Amino acid sequence: MSEIAQKVKSIIIDKLGVEESEVTPEASFTNDLGADSLDTVELIMEFEKEFNISIPDDQAENISTVGQAISYLEENVKS
Amino acid sequence: MTLRRVVVTGLGALTPVGNTAQDFWAGLTKGVSGAARITRFDPEKFRTQFACEIKDYNPEAYFERKEARKMDPFTQYAMVVADEAIKDSQLDLDSIDLNRAGVIWGSGIGGLMTFQEEVKSYANNDNTPRFNPFFIPKMIADISAGYISIKYGFHGPNFVTVSACASATNALIDALNYIRLGHMDVAISGGSEAAVTEAGIGGFNAMKALSERNDSPETASRPFDKDREGFVLGEGAGALILEEYEHAKARGAKIYAEIIGGGMSADAHHITAPHPEGLGATNVMINALADAKISPEDVDYINVHGTSTPLGDISETLAIKKVFGEHAYNLNISSTKSMTGHLLGAAGAIEAVASILAIKNGIIPPTINHFTDDDNLDNKLNFTFNKAQERDVNVALSNTFGFGGHNTSIIFRKIQE
Numbered sequence: 361m362s363e364i365a366q367k368v369k370s371i372i373i374d375k376l377g378v379e380e381s382e383v384t385p386e387a388s389f390t391n392d393l394g395a396d397s398l399d400t401v402e403l404i405m406e407f408e409k410e411f412n413i414s415i416p417d418d419q420a421e422n423i424s425t426v427g428q429a430i431s432y433l434e435e436n437v438k439s
Numbered sequence: 440m441t442l443r444r445v446v447v448t449g450l451g452a453l454t455p456v457g458n459t460a461q462d463f464w465a466g467l468t469k470g471v472s473g474a475a476r477i478t479r480f481d482p483e484k485f486r487t488q489f490a491c492e493i494k495d496y497n498p499e500a501y502f503e504r505k506e507a508r509k510m511d512p513f514t515q516y517a518m519v520v521a522d523e524a525i526k527d528s529q530l531d532l533d534s535i536d537l538n539r540a541g542v543i544w545g546s547g548i549g550g551l552m553t554f555q556e557e558v559k560s561y562a563n564n565d566n567t568p569r570f571n572p573f574f575i576p577k578m579i580a581d582i583s584a585g586y587i588s589i590k591y592g593f594h595g596p597n598f599v600t601v602s603a604c605a606s607a608t609n610a611l612i613d614a615l616n617y618i619r620l621g622h623m624d625v626a627i628s629g630g631s632e633a634a635v636t637e638a639g640i641g642g643f644n645a646m647k648a649l650s651e652r653n654d655s656p657e658t659a660s661r662p663f664d665k666d667r668e669g670f671v672l673g674e675g676a677g678a679l680i681l682e683e684y685e686h687a688k689a690r691g692a693k694i695y696a697e698i699i700g701g702g703m704s705a706d707a708h709h710i711t712a713p714h715p716e717g718l719g720a721t722n723v724m725i726n727a728l729a730d731a732k733i734s735p736e737d738v739d740y741i742n743v744h745g746t747s748t749p750l751g752d753i754s755e756t757l758a759i760k761k762v763f764g765e766h767a768y769n770l771n772i773s774s775t776k777s778m779t780g781h782l783l784g785a786a787g788a789i790e791a792v793a794s795i796l797a798i799k800n801g802i803i804p805p806t807i808n809h810f811t812d813d814d815n816l817d818n819k820l821n822f823t824f825n826k827a828q829e830r831d832v833n834v835a836l837s838n839t840f841g842f843g844g845h846n847t848s849i850i851f852r853k854i855q856e
C-alpha cells in the first residue's frame with residue numbers, strides 16, 4: 361500500500377471511529393462507514409491539511425469512497 | 440385556571456465535588472472544596488490560576504470516541520447528567536408519550552472551548568478560513584438540548600435558555616410552566632457549563648470578577664466572609680426530571696419534591712453590578728413566593744446565589760431581610776458555591792439538586808470557608824457557616840442571578856398528598 365493510502369486510511373479510522381478492516385477501497389463514507397454530510401466535509405478538510413493541497417468543491421463531490429480518495433490524492437499530491 | 444402540579448422524579452449531577460447526584464450530596468454535606476490549581480491548561484500567566492474543575496472525568500467512559508469528538512465538554516456534561524437523571528427516574532421510554540416529553544436546558548455560554556480553539560487555529564493559520572464543519576454545531580448553546588432529545592426521542596418542546604448565571608433556573612421555570620399549563624407531561628431540565636478555558640479565566644479576570652487567592656484555592660470561595668474577593672469559576676452540570684404529578688403517581692415513581700413556583704425579575708440597573716439595595720433580588724423572591732402561593736414564613740432554607748463577590752453578597756442579604764422580615768433570622772441560608780465554585784449557567788441546576796436533597800435528607804449543606812465576620816452584613820442571620828446543620832426542611836428556595844441583571848428564584852416543597 362502506498363504511503364498516501366496508509367495516511368488516508370488512518371485519517372478515516374480516526375475521524376469516523378471505524379475498524380481498519382471496514383476501510384476497504386469500495387467502502388462508501390456515507391453508506392458503509394456511517395458518515396453524515398458534515399463528516400464528509402471534515403474528511404476532505406483533513407486530507408487537504410495532511411497533504412497540503414486544496415481540493416476544489418466540484419472535485420470533492422466526486423470523492424465518496426475510500427478508493428476514490430486515495431486515487432485522487434495519488435494523482436494530485438506532489439511527491 | 441387550575442394549574443397542574445409538577446414534581447421531580449429524577450436527579451443527575453456532575454460537579455467539582457462529586458460526579459453523581461449522590462457523590463455531589465456527600466461532598467456538600469462533608470463541606471469539601473472543589474477548588475485546585477487548573478489542570479486543563481497552563482495557568483502560569485493568568486492572574487487566577489485555580490478553578491473548580493470536574494475530577495476524574497473520562498469522556499470515553501460515557502461516549503464512543505467519534506461521538507465525544509463532536510461534542511463540546513458542556514454538551515458532554517449535559518448528556519452525562521441527563522442519562523443519570525433518566526435512569527434515576529426509571530421512566531419507561533417505551534410507554535410514555537414522547538410527543539409530550541421535552542428538553543429545556545440552560546447554558547450561560549455554550550461551547551467556549553470549541554469557539555476558542557477554532558478561532559485560535561484560524562488565527563494561527565495565516566488567516567486562511569479553514570473552519571471545521573462541526574465548529575458551529577459544537578459551539579451553539581442550544582445543541583445540548585438537541586443532543587438530549589436525539590438520544591431519548593423526546594419530541595416535545597426543546598430549547599436552551601441563556602441568561603448568564605440564571606440560565607438553568609430559567610430553564611427549570613420554563614419546564615415547570617409548560618408542564619403546569621398542559622403543554623407537556625415530562626421534561627429533562629437543568630443546565631451545563633464548561634468555561635474553565637483560557638478565554639473563560641482570562642475574560643472573567645479582566646472584569647476582576649474572580650478570586651485571585653492563588654496561594655489557597657480551597658479557601659478562595661468564601662461567601663459572606665469579610666475577606667471575600669471574587670468568585671471561583673466552576674464547571675459541570677445538573678439534571679432534573681420534571682413530571683406532572685398524576686403522571687408520576689400513575690407509574691409509581693419515586694418523588695423527590697414538588698416544584699411549587701418560580702419567579703423572574705430584572706435589575707434594569709447595570710450590565711454586571713447588582714443593584715446596591717438588591718431591588719431585583721427582592722422582587723424575584725416576592726414573585727416566586729406569590730407564584731407558589733406561600734408566605735415568607737413557610738420557607739425553611741434559602742440556597743443563595745452568594746458567589747463570594749464583595750457587592751453581590753451584600754445586596755442579596757439586604758433583599759432577604761426585606762422579603763422575609765423577622766423570619767429571615769429563622770431561615771437557614773447557605774451558599775454551596777463555597778464548595779462547588781460558580782458553575783455559571785449550570786449553577787441553578789446543581790443548586791436545585793442541592794435544595795431538593797436538603798428537603799429529602801433534612802440536612803442543610805454549609806457555607807464553608809468562614810473565617811471573619813463582615814460588619815457590612817447582618818451576622819445574626821444563619822449562614823450555616825462551616826458545618827452542615829440538621830433541619831427538617833419543608834420548603835427550600837433557590838436564587839440565581841446573572842450578568843445582565845437577570846434574577847430567578849425557584850421554590851421546592853416536600854411532597855404532600
